[in-house]
Amino acid sequence: MIDKAEYENNTVTIKHISDFDPEAILFCGQAFRWAREKNLFRGVAFKRVVCIEMREGTLRIFPASKKDFEEIWEDYFDLKRDYKAVKDGFSKDIILQKGMEYAPGMRVLNQEPFETMISFILSSNNNIKRISGIIEKLCMRYGEKIDFAQETYFAFPDAASLADAEMKDLMECGTGYRARYVKAAAQAVYQGFNLQALKKMPYAEAKKELTGIPGVGEKVADCILLYSLGFVQAFPLDVWVRRTIFNLYGCSARNDKELNNYICSRFGEYAGLAQQYLFHYVRKNRLGLRKEEYNEKWL
DNA sequence: ACCCAGGGTGACG
DNA sequence: CGTCACCATGGG
Numbered sequence: 001m002i003d004k005a006e007y008e009n010n011t012v013t014i015k016h017i018s019d020f021d022p023e024a025i026l027f028c029g030q031a032f033r034w035a036r037e038k039n040l041f042r043g044v045a046f047k048r049v050v051c052i053e054m055r056e057g058t059l060r061i062f063p064a065s066k067k068d069f070e071e072i073w074e075d076y077f078d079l080k081r082d083y084k085a086v087k088d089g090f091s092k093d094i095i096l097q098k099g100m101e102y103a104p105g106m107r108v109l110n111q112e113p114f115e116t117m118i119s120f121i122l123s124s125n126n127n128i129k130r131i132s133g134i135i136e137k138l139c140m141r142y143g144e145k146i147d148f149a150q151e152t153y154f155a156f157p158d159a160a161s162l163a164d165a166e167m168k169d170l171m172e173c174g175t176g177y178r179a180r181y182v183k184a185a186a187q188a189v190y191q192g193f194n195l196q197a198l199k200k201m202p203y204a205e206a207k208k209e210l211t212g213i214p215g216v217g218e219k220v221a222d223c224i225l226l227y228s229l230g231f232v233q234a235f236p237l238d239v240w241v242r243r244t245i246f247n248l249y250g251c252s253a254r255n256d257k258e259l260n261n262y263i264c265s266r267f268g269e270y271a272g273l274a275q276q277y278l279f280h281y282v283r284k285n286r287l288g289l290r291k292e293e294y295n296e297k298w299l
Numbered sequence: 300a301c302c303c304a305g306g307g308t309g310a311c312g
Numbered sequence: 313c314g315t316c317a318c319c320a321t322g323g324g
Contacts, residue, residue, distance in 0.1 A: 029305055124306035130322065131305085176320030181307080217307045238305035255314080279305075302324080311315085 002079055005069060011062035012069045019083040021105025022054055028280040030227050031109055032119055032132045033139075033156070044139070046072050046112065047155040049148040075110050083107065086270050090277075093266075095248055099277035102284070108276050109227060113195035114186075115156040116228035121181050121215040123223070130174070137173035138162075138182075162186035181215025188213050199229050206231065218256075226272040235263050235271040241279050243288040 006013045022041045026034040034043040042051045050073070053060045061073055074080060087104075090096045100106075118138075123131050135156075142157035142165060163186040170179035189195065193213070198206040206229065210221040219238060225231035237245075237259070245251045245263070253259035267274040282288050 120305080121307090123304090125304065125319075126306085126321080127304035127323080129304095134321095171320085174321070177318090178307090178320080215307065219306060223305075236305070239303090240305070283305085304321100304323095306319105308318090310317090312313105 005066075005074075007066040007069070009062075010065060011060055012064045012066070012073065014059045014061075014079075016057055017054075017059045018057070019087075019105050020054065020059055020077075020107065021103055022052055024103040024106045024280060025077075025109065028103075028106065028276065029128050029283070030223075030276070031111060032128075032135045044146065044153050044155060045076065045115075047144060047146065049146055049153050078107050078110055081107075083273075086273055089268070089270065090274055093274075095244075096274055096277060099274075099281035102281045103277065106277055106280060108232065108273055110230060111228045112156065113198075113224065113228040114159055114189055117185060117189075117195065117210075117213070117216070117220075117224050118156075118162065118182055120220045120223040120227075121185055122175060122178055124178065124215070124217075124220065126178075134174040138170075138175075141169060141173060159186045159189040163190040178215060184214040185216065195224075195229070198225075203231050203233055207234075222272075226275075232270050232272045233264075233268075235267065235275045236279075237263075238279070240283050240288070241275055244278050244282050247288045247291045248282070 002017050003015050006015075023036070025031075026041055026043065027036075031043070033045065034041055036042075039055065040051055040053050042049065044050075048068075050064060051062055061069065061077075064073055087100050090100060119131065119135055122134055139154040139156055142161040143154035144157075146153040146155055162182060165183055165186070167179050167183065170182055175182055198209060201209070203225065206225060207218075207221045210216050210224055211218065216224070219236050222234040222236040225234035226236060235241075245259070249266070251259065251262050253262050263271055
């Protein structure tokens with residue numbers, strides 16, 4: 001848990017925060033709209049620009065009022081969750097232990113559902129650097145202007161503006177063959193598909209609803225569920241995590257059903273958080289590319 | 300010239 | 313149900 005927050009000069013200050021590593025949290029591939037300037041991290045979310053700074057165990061969030069913190073950032077940064085307890089539950093897993101050791105301050109954000117949906121539709125068969133670039137161009141073309149510190153930023157576009165977008169313009173942003181998915185998904189939301197309502201459904205049902213949207217398959221659905229709808233059991237299976245499960249864990253599942261059972265029984269109700277430690281760890285260290293590599297390199 | 304990147308879709312068996 | 317070519321685009 002965290003110490004009580006203090007509010008002063010439009011800045012929220014939280015002392016003695018142990019499980020919070022901005023670099024890991026913001027650049028592990030779950031969010032795409034953060035930038036770093038030395039020790040300062042600046043991001044755009046909820047149509048605002050916000051900065052965070054970690055110094056000697058103290059986290060500062062600004063500009064942010066008490067109201068902003070309680071209504072937005074406390075949940076966005078998942079500050080109500082006890083990550084120590086979560087990590088204790090994972091401590092018997094020797095591979096996961098390495099992941100938690102590599103980034104003890106990893107957290108899973110709770111982002112805006114529509115932004116998360118579009119962002120991960122764009123992630124398919126793509127890489128993180130390029131995804132960020134595409135999203136930035138979409139924001140510049142379709143997002144609301146935000147003036148902050150003598151500079152102009154752009155909010156993530158709402159469903160209406162992307163639903164009305166011309167394919168040619170979407171392509172110019174670099175979306176490639178995913179342009180039609182972006183437009184169709186935005187149209188679905190604009191015409192009433194209620195992302196927030198998924199929060200109240202069981203995991204399987206919410207996932208089924210999401211996979212009905214063009215460009216959203218199993219993996220992207222799990223990303224939306226985990227990163228924006230509070231389903232911490234959702235376990236996005238990308239190429240890295242898949243390699244990890246088979247090459248490092250030695251899973252021998254023959255199909256998706258067996259694989260899901262393996263993950264569920266192995267990682268439990270917080271599987272999605274485990275996934276985040278694993279993904280960051282193996283991707284940054286380029287582990288699990290082939291069988292037995294883990295043992296060769298680390299044991 | 301190839302291969303890969305936080306995959307999804309549609310066709311085919 | 314499982315497999316597979318194809319899909320834009322940029323970087324190695």
